[in-house]
Amino acid sequence: MPIKIDLRSDTVTKPTAGMLAAMMAAKVGDDVYGEDETVHQLETKLAGMFNMEAGLFCPSGTMTNQIAIKCFTQPMDEVICDQTAHVYRYEAGGIAYHSMASVRLLHGPRGIVSPELIEPEINEDNIHYPNSSLVVLENTVNKGGGACYHLSQIEPIHTLCNIKGLKLHLDGARVFNALVATGNSAKHYGQYFDGISVCLSKGLGAPVGSVLLGSKETIKKAIKLRKAFGGGWRQAGFLAAAGIYALDHHVQRLSIDHDHARTLAAALTQMNYVASVMPVETNIVLFEIAAGFNAENIVHLLAEKGVVCSTTGPRTVRMVTHLDISPEMIDQTIEIILHLHPSAHK
Incomplete structure (x- = not known):
């Protein structure tokens, strides 16, 4: 029987020896009580890297994305994203289920959207239309074969959202792949996004977990939503330690x-x-x-x-x-x- 070479996804990785050692040495507490210092360390570390105010450690990128969408929308709002977007295709209809929002789909080349594609799809204030409230980007684009946004492409989308009064969220499931490929710096992302979901369990090799980044006000709301979603942690520092190790050793x-x-x-x-x-x-x-x-x-x-x-x-x-x-x-x-x-x- 040949040795299995598993190319299905970058989610299949196992912790390295160094990562396992870091996990076993983690200082932990009950995170629902706010007492897990390793979880706090991970959240603070990632928030600092992306120049955001705060972070929230969650079990999955689907959870961080869905929490963000619920933070940034109201029922009868509309989310604008590409038709390939993970938040639309692969999150079990969560936008409709959790946020009671509709979705306006774009058709960008390899899933990369632009202000020229977004602006015509922003609804005017009309009794017949849902309220356009949020744009979601994905970096890298999974269905686009790992295509990357450069910051020069993100900046004008941010400007349009500011002018039109829309929030901007990043599904950053593979954002570090994008950063390494483009040479862009994580610290510049915070000025463009209201929310960023960073996955630790794909290319970075941690066993589980994603972190939602945003303002202190957004993360305060997100903590309650995480609880309602069933995502409250207890001694999660063992998993957070894997994420910290990944950020320190597995990015470049x-x-x-x-x-x-x-x-x-x-x-x-x-x-x-x-x-x-x-x-x-x-x-x-x-x-x-x-x-x-x-x-x-x-x-x-x-x-x-x-x-x-x-x-x-x-x-x-x-x-x-x-x-x-x-x-x-x-x-x-x-x-x-x-x-x-x-x-x-x-």
Whole structure:
């Protein structure tokens, strides 16, 4: 049986030895009582990195996103985001369920939206229309193959939101991948966003958790919403310590994952069963299967050889590089890709 090379997602990583040691050494308390100093340390550290006032540690990025949306909207409001957005596609209808808000969908190239796309979709004050109250960006864009926003693209969106009186939230599930790829600084983000969700359990390699960043007023409201969502922690410092370790040790190494993704993409472009590969900016490789071939069949054949990946559509396959993928694994994967011969189905 071949060794499994798991390229399904960067959520599958295991804590490193150093991270486990940091977790076991954490000073903990009951966070619902506000007594877990390691949780406070993580929240303060990330807020400082992004030049935001405060942070709130939560179990997942879905929770931080949904809390933020509820903080920034009222029932019968409308959220503006791209049609590929995680908050719309992959959070179980949470915008409707939790916030009773509708969604206005945009169609940006690779999920990247602009003021030119946003402004025409902002509703005027009219009894027939929901109130446009929030714009959500995603960085990097998962369905866009890890495409990145640069700060130069974010600034004019922030300006438009200010003029029109809308809040701006960032689903930063892979924001550190974007920062490493663009060379932008985290400390500049705070001036543009009312809320930022930062995931620790993807490329950074922590076992669980995301942090919502915002103003002190926003985070005070978010704490009560987290409780209502069932997300109150007890001795969460063990998990927070993993996040602190990840921020201290796993950020700059993300460039290795990006290099690995580009190497995989270059190999895939040589194959007759691959129609196209989306340009690789970070750690996500999305490729379209050529006509006559079956995406599910190709994923199955790769799995039989020990490479696990996933489909994201009838003709699209995704591979994601991460902390637990070594250069040797990339070499093995490429060897398997180059010698894979799926049957065409006419």
